[in-house]
Amino acid sequence: MKNLLMLSIILLLISGCSDSAKISIYHVDDDQEEIEALENVLQDNQKLSEAAGVFFDHQLAVSLQVKPMSKFNKEKIKKSVEKEVQAKFPNHDVFVSSDLKITWELMKIIEERPIEKELEEDLAKLQSLAKEET
Amino acid sequence: MDANTYQQTVDQLAPKRPVLRNCFTAFLTGGIICAIGQLISFVYMYFFPFTERTASNPTVATMIFIAMILTGTGYYKKIGQFGGAGSAVPVTGFGNAVISAAIEHKSEGFILGVGANMFKLAGAVIVYGVFSAFIVTLIKTILVNIGGISW
Amino acid sequence: MIFSVIIAFVVGGLVCVIGQLLFDVAKLTPAHTLSLLVVVGSVLDGFGLYEPFIDFAGAGATIPITSFGNSLTHGAMQEAEKHGIIGVLTGMFEVTSSGISAAIIFGVIGAFLFKAKGKVS
Amino acid sequence: MKNARTIQFVSKPSIVSTAVAVGPLEKQSPFHPHFDLIYEDERFGQETNEKGHAQLIEETCRLALMKAGLQIPDIDLFLAGDLVNQMTPTNFAARQLTTPFMGMFSACATSVSSLITASFFLESNHMDRILFGAASQHNAVERQFRYPIEYGAQKPPTGQWTVTGAGFGILSHHISGKPFVHSATIGKVIDCECIDPLDMGSAMAPAAFDTIQQHLAQNKGTSYDFVMTGDLGKNGYTILQELIQSSGVSSYLIDNYRDAGAEFYGKDKKFLSGASGAGCSASVYFGPIYAELLAKQWKKVLLVATGALLSPLSFQQGESIPCIAHAVELWME
Numbered sequence: 001m002k003n004l005l006m007l008s009i010i011l012l013l014i015s016g017c018s019d020s021a022k023i024s025i026y027h028v029d030d031d032q033e034e035i036e037a038l039e040n041v042l043q044d045n046q047k048l049s050e051a052a053g054v055f056f057d058h059q060l061a062v063s064l065q066v067k068p069m070s071k072f073n074k075e076k077i078k079k080s081v082e083k084e085v086q087a088k089f090p091n092h093d094v095f096v097s098s099d100l101k102i103t104w105e106l107m108k109i110i111e112e113r114p115i116e117k118e119l120e121e122d123l124a125k126l127q128s129l130a131k132e133e134t
Numbered sequence: 135m136d137a138n139t140y141q142q143t144v145d146q147l148a149p150k151r152p153v154l155r156n157c158f159t160a161f162l163t164g165g166i167i168c169a170i171g172q173l174i175s176f177v178y179m180y181f182f183p184f185t186e187r188t189a190s191n192p193t194v195a196t197m198i199f200i201a202m203i204l205t206g207t208g209y210y211k212k213i214g215q216f217g218g219a220g221s222a223v224p225v226t227g228f229g230n231a232v233i234s235a236a237i238e239h240k241s242e243g244f245i246l247g248v249g250a251n252m253f254k255l256a257g258a259v260i261v262y263g264v265f266s267a268f269i270v271t272l273i274k275t276i277l278v279n280i281g282g283i284s285w
Numbered sequence: 286m287i288f289s290v291i292i293a294f295v296v297g298g299l300v301c302v303i304g305q306l307l308f309d310v311a312k313l314t315p316a317h318t319l320s321l322l323v324v325v326g327s328v329l330d331g332f333g334l335y336e337p338f339i340d341f342a343g344a345g346a347t348i349p350i351t352s353f354g355n356s357l358t359h360g361a362m363q364e365a366e367k368h369g370i371i372g373v374l375t376g377m378f379e380v381t382s383s384g385i386s387a388a389i390i391f392g393v394i395g396a397f398l399f400k401a402k403g404k405v406s
Numbered sequence: 407m408k409n410a411r412t413i414q415f416v417s418k419p420s421i422v423s424t425a426v427a428v429g430p431l432e433k434q435s436p437f438h439p440h441f442d443l444i445y446e447d448e449r450f451g452q453e454t455n456e457k458g459h460a461q462l463i464e465e466t467c468r469l470a471l472m473k474a475g476l477q478i479p480d481i482d483l484f485l486a487g488d489l490v491n492q493m494t495p496t497n498f499a500a501r502q503l504t505t506p507f508m509g510m511f512s513a514c515a516t517s518v519s520s521l522i523t524a525s526f527f528l529e530s531n532h533m534d535r536i537l538f539g540a541a542s543q544h545n546a547v548e549r550q551f552r553y554p555i556e557y558g559a560q561k562p563p564t565g566q567w568t569v570t571g572a573g574f575g576i577l578s579h580h581i582s583g584k585p586f587v588h589s590a591t592i593g594k595v596i597d598c599e600c601i602d603p604l605d606m607g608s609a610m611a612p613a614a615f616d617t618i619q620q621h622l623a624q625n626k627g628t629s630y631d632f633v634m635t636g637d638l639g640k641n642g643y644t645i646l647q648e649l650i651q652s653s654g655v656s657s658y659l660i661d662n663y664r665d666a667g668a669e670f671y672g673k674d675k676k677f678l679s680g681a682s683g684a685g686c687s688a689s690v691y692f693g694p695i696y697a698e699l700l701a702k703q704w705k706k707v708l709l710v711a712t713g714a715l716l717s718p719l720s721f722q723q724g725e726s727i728p729c730i731a732h733a734v735e736l737w738m739e
Contacts, residue, residue, distance in 0.1 A: 068341075
C-alpha cells in the first residue's frame with residue numbers, strides 16, 4: 001500500500017517533469033505573429049506545465065500552471081513571466097495569473113470563443129477575481 | 135520507596151506508546167483529511183467564483199461543518215483514537231475541540247455553558263496564534279522601518 | 286489535479302506526523318501541541334515561507350492548524366504594510382475569520398443538535 | 407499511638423446484602439452475570455449526566471435495601487462518595503434517601519474506605535445498619551478530569567476507562583452465613599512523583615503495595631484465596647506484581663493477585679489498560695466477589711481499593727499524583 005503510493009508518486013514526478021507546457025492561445029483578431037511571439041516566451045520556460053493566453057483589443061490575459069516541483073517558486077515564476085511578456089508586448093495591457101481558477105476560466109474562453117462584448121466582461125471579471133485577497 | 139528507582143521501574147514496565155504505528159496512522163488520517171480538503175477546494179473553484187487563494191476560506195468552513203457532524207454523531211473521537219495528531223492537527227481538530235466543548239457544556243445553559251466554555255480547549259490556539267502574529271509582525275515592521283528588509 | 290490531491294495528502298500527512306511526534310515523544314498535551322504549531326505557522330509566515338508552502342501543497346498547507354498562524358500573521362502584516370505599526374493590531378482577524386466564525390457557528394448549532402454519548406472508541 | 411493502622415474487628419460485622427447497577431457499556435464485562443441492574447441508558451433516564459449519576463446511586467441503594475428486606479428508617483447511616491466535584495451526585499441521592507448521611511472521599515478507594523468506616527461504627531456498637539458504597543458515571547467524571555466526551559484526544563495504552571457503575575451494601579452486626587469484615591488496613595498517602603494523569607496505574611501501584619505489605623505483616627500466617635486491587639489496570643497490575651516479586655513479601659501472592667480494573671472489561675483492547683473509577687472497585691467487590699463469598703467459593707479475600715488523589719487543577723499546576731489504598735479483609739465462614 002505504502003510502496004504503491006511511493007511508486008505512483010515517483011511515476012507522476014517523472015511524467016510531470018518530462019513533457020513541455022501545453023499552450024493554448026486565442027487571438028480575437030487572429031494575429032499569427034503575436035500568437036507565435038507569446039508561444040515562444042511560454043515555450044521557453046521549462047517550469048510551466050500548462051499555459052493559456054487571450055488577446056483582445058490591446059489586452060493580454062495569460063494564465064500559467066507551474067510544474068508541481070516548482071510550485072514553491074510559483075510567485076517568482078509568475079513575476080518573471082509577467083516581465084518577459086510585458087517586454088514583448090509593450091503596447092498591451094498585460095495580466096498574468098498563476099491561479100488554477102483563472103486557467104480554467106481562460107480555457108473556457110478559448111473553447112467558447114465568445115463575441116467581443118462578452119469577452120470584455122469576462123476578462124474584467126477575471127481580473128477582479130484575481131485581485132481579491134484571501 | 136524511592137521515587138527515582140520507582141520511576142525507572144515504571145519506565146521499564148509500562149507499555150510504550152507505539153510511536154511508529156501512531157505516526158503512520160496520523161499520516162494516513164491527516165493525509166486523507168487534507169486530500170478531502172483539496173477536493174472540496176476544487177469544487178469551490180470549479181463551480182463558484184473562488185480562486186485557489188480565496189477557496190481556502192469556504193473549504194475550511196466546510197471541513198468544520200463535517201467535523202461538527204462527526205463530533206455530534208460520536209465518530210470524531212473514534213477517528214481521534216485511531217489517528218491521534220492526524221485528526222487533531224487539521225482544522226477539523228480545531229472544530230472538534232470547539233464543538234465537543236459546546237455540546238458538553240450545553241447542560242449549563244447556552245450562555246454560561248455553551249457560550250463561556252466553547253473555547254475551553256481551542257482558546258489557547260487562538261490566543262497564541264494572535265499573540266505570535268503580533269510579535270512576528272511587530273518585529274518585521276520594526277526591521278522594515280530600520281531598513282534592510284522589505285515586506 | 287490528481288497530483289495536487291496527492292501532494293496535499295503527503296504534505297498534510299507529514300505535518301500531522303510532526304504533531305504526533307510532539308504528542309508521543311515530547312509528551313505534550315493536544316492543546317500544547319496545537320498552540321506550538323500555530324506559533325510555528327506564524328513564524329514561518331514572518332520569514333515569508335508559508336505562502337510558497339501553500340502554493341506548493343494547497344490544502345496540505347491550508348488545512349493543518351499551522352495555516353491559522355499564517356493567516357493571522359498575514360493579515361497583520363498586510364495592514365502593517367498599509368498603515369504602519371497600528372495596522373499590526375487591527376489586521377489580524379481579517380484573513381482568519383472564516384475558521385473561527387465557522388467553529389463558533391457550528392459549535393452553537395452542534396450544541397443545539399447533539400448530546401454527548403460515552404461510547405467507547 | 408496504638409499503631410492501629412491495621413484493625414481487627416472482633417464483632418465481625420456482616421455485609422447482609424449488596425446491590426450493583428451499571429451502565430450499558432458494562433454489559434460486556436465478564437462480571438456482568440453478577441450485576442443486578444444493567445441500564446441501557448447511560449443517563450438513567452435523566453436530563454444530565456450528573457442527575458443520572460445521582461439516580462444511579464439512589465436506585466442501587468434502594469435495591470440493596472430491598473434485597474435485605476429493609477426500609478429506609480432501618481438505616482442508621484448512609485456512607486458513600488463519588489468523584490464529581492463536591493460529590494453532588496451522592497449528596498443529591500442522600501437527599502432523596504432521607505437517611506442520616508456522611509460523605510466519604512478517597513477517590514476510587516471510596517468503596518473500601520466507606521466499608522471500613524461503617525465497620526468502626528458497628529464495632530463500637532453505636533449503630534445497627536449502615537448503607538455504604540461508591541459510584542461513578544463515565545461521562546460526568548470524564549468531563550471533569552479530562553476532556554469533553556466527544557473530543558478526539560488519543561489515549562495512550564496506559565489510559566483507563568471510567569466505569570459507569572455503582573456498588574452499595576448494607577453492613578450490620580454479625581449474622582452467620584454472611585460474609586463479614588475480619589480486618590482492615592487504612593492507607594497512607596503515597597506519592598512516587600508520577601505526573602501523567604493518563605497513567606494512573608503506575609501512580610497508584612506503590613500505595614497499594616504499601617497497604618498490602620502492612621496488612622500482610624499484621625496478619626502473618628493467613629492465607630488468602632486472592633488479593634484484589636481496585637483499579638490499577640493492566641499496567642498497574644504488572645507494576646505491582648513486579649513490586650511484590652522484587653520485595654519478596656510473599657511469593658504465593660503472585661499467583662493469587664488480581665485486579666478489578668484489569669479484569670473489568672475483559673480482553674477488549676479498546677479499553678486500553680482497563681477500567682477505573684470509584685464504581686469499578688465498588689461494583690466488582692460488592693457484585694461478583696460478594697456473591698462468590700456468599701456461595702462459599704472463597705473463604706478469605708483481601709480487597710485493596712486504590713485511589714488517585716488528584717484534581718484537574720492540581721496536575722495543571724504541575725503537582726504530582728498522590729495516591730491512597732485502603733484494604734479490607736472479608737471472610738466467609
